[in-house]
Amino acid sequence: MNKKWHISRRRMLKGVGAVIALPFLEAMASPLSLGARYSNDGFPVRSSFLFMPNGVHPGRWTPEGIGRDFTLSPTLSPLAHLKDDILVLGQLMNKHSIFQGADGHYAKTANLLTCLPIQKTAGDNINSGGISIDQVLANHFNGQTLFPSLEYGLDRIQTGVDINVGFTRLYASSISWKNATTPLSKEIDPRLAFDRLFKSFVPGNKATENPFKSSILDAVLEDAKSLKNNLGRSDQDKLEEYLESIRSIEKRINNPSHLKDFASNITPDIKKELVRVNQNIDEYVEVYGGVDITEKTRLMFDIMALAFWSDASRVSTFMFGNSVSNRNFSFLEGVSGAHHSLSHHMNHPEKLEQYDRITRWHLEQYAYFLDKLKSIKEGNGTLLDNSLVMFASGLRDGNRHSPRDLPIIVGGHGGKKIKSGQNLIYEENTPLANLYTSWMQAVGVEKETFADSTGTLSSILA
Known part of the structure; x- marks a missing residue:
């Protein structure tokens, strides 16, 4: 592979990462005009998709019992x-x-949220098969929120080729796809994620006439021009598509009435939470290597909750780690190794136990996010009542790389459109896309199919 392309790709993603939120800066519409699309007392359904790498202990995941009469397994105890x-x-x-x-x-x-075949490649001609479900939802809300979608995670974009299987590592780093060939890069820094959404609204911060008035695109334009000289034609077209999208968004967002509408959503309670999260980020010092990343994870979830609460966005994705992540989890009691290595447990009891403890840590963070949403009152219910939050891995057992019977949980009530509080076992090999078709119905997307769906999961729809 061309070395210059490698360098350019990383720089481009970093450069685009600095402005990637800008395509999500959309005009704010009046809630009164949107009531027909809302599912619960005039509030929209928020959607979040959380990805955990490396699968789960296959024998400790599934609850006992079916329907509402079920008992959570030890792994799901959080x-x-x-x-x-x-x-x-x-x-x-x-x-x-x-x-x-x-x-x-x-x-x-790469296709967890597209449910379509990816193109095997060691180069830059990546293809996830199509648009991901989160972006279908983002398009549905286009123009109604400040940010159509937010993409967050803990790990940087991976580059290079996994020589063991001949795939580019770019596929390991994205679950959100604008289209088949355009992944959306994720923000991994809590400070940058927070500031892009809320810096100008934190009490005590110096107010600005328009926090988005200065074009972030202008700041990286020179770098973008030099990148184009190092890219092939197809990548030049992709980059230009990004830039054009950013230009369009900036033109719309530089309307004072848009920001005025959003500012009206920042209630006193939201301001208090902004102060708390802002202070926590200031106190947080990120260190790499087998250190505890719990606080960083929860800061990112706090920001996502704030985005939903303020209606800055209604769609988000979060990657606990890139695919094949070998994060050192020695900060957990009883764990002395790294995630991917332990996922290849070879049925060794000690490794299986550590593997399971790592899964439980992920579920503890998932529970933290659900609890955060549940603690926020919205109308006669809570933000969790008006949300759907998926927790999933793209494979069942890391040792076998099995993609059957995926470990999937959906939290929230989808604006009274989802019958939560159930353990449901479907026919073997039921398409994952059937869940996404059901999800679209709950949110109000008028589409009967998604990817390879064969219908809905009727048992979850109210």
Whole structure:
């Protein structure tokens, strides 16, 4: 692969990452004009998709019992107090994640939210098969929020090639796709994520006439021009598409009435939370290596909750780690190794136990996010009542790389459109896309199919 392209790709993603939020800066519409699209007492349904790499301990995940009469497994115990707010879904499968020949992880991550076959490549001609479900939802709300969608995570974009399977590592780093060939880069820095949304609204910060008045695009324009000289024609077109999108958004957002509408959403309670989160970020010092990343994770979830609460955005994704992540989890009691290594447990009891403890840590963070949403009052209910939050991995067992019976949980009530508080086991190999078709119905997207869906999961729809 061309070395210059490698350098340019990283710089481009970093450069685009600095402005990637800008395509999500959309005009704010009056809630009164949107009531027909809302599902619960005039409030919209928020959607979030959380990805955990490397699968789960296959024998400790599934609850006992079906329907509402079920008992959570030990692995799912962090969600015990949220039992009535979640769906545990069994036997769903992303059939296009089965790749002929060696793969392992990549064809089970990049298409988790597209449910379409990816193109095997070691180069930059990546293809996830189509648009991801989060972006379908973002398009549905286009123009109604300040940011159509937010993409967050903990790990930087991966580059290079996994020589074991012949896939570019770019597939490991994205679950959100604007279209088949355009992944959306994620923000991994809590400070940058917070400031892009709320810096100008934190009490005590110096007010600005328009926090988005200065074009961030202008700041990276010179770098973008030099990048184009190092890219092939197809990548030049992709970059230009990004830039044009940013230009369009900036023209719309530089309307004082848009910001005035958003500012009216920043209630005294939201301002108090802004101060708290802002202070926590100031106190947080990120260190790399097998250190505790719990606080960083929860800061990112705090920001996502604030974005939903203030209606800055109604769609988000979060990656706990890139595919094949080998994060050192030695900060957990009883764990002395790294995630991917332990996922290849070979049924060794000690490794399986550590593998399971890592999964439980992820579920504890998921529970934190659900609890945060549940603590926020909205109308006669809570923000969790008006949300859907998926927790999923692209494979079942990291040792076998099995994509069948995916570990999937959906939290929230979808604006009274989802019958939560159930453990449901479907027919073997039921398309994962059936969940997304059901999700679209709950949110109000008028589409009957998504990817390879064969219908809805009728048992979850109210």
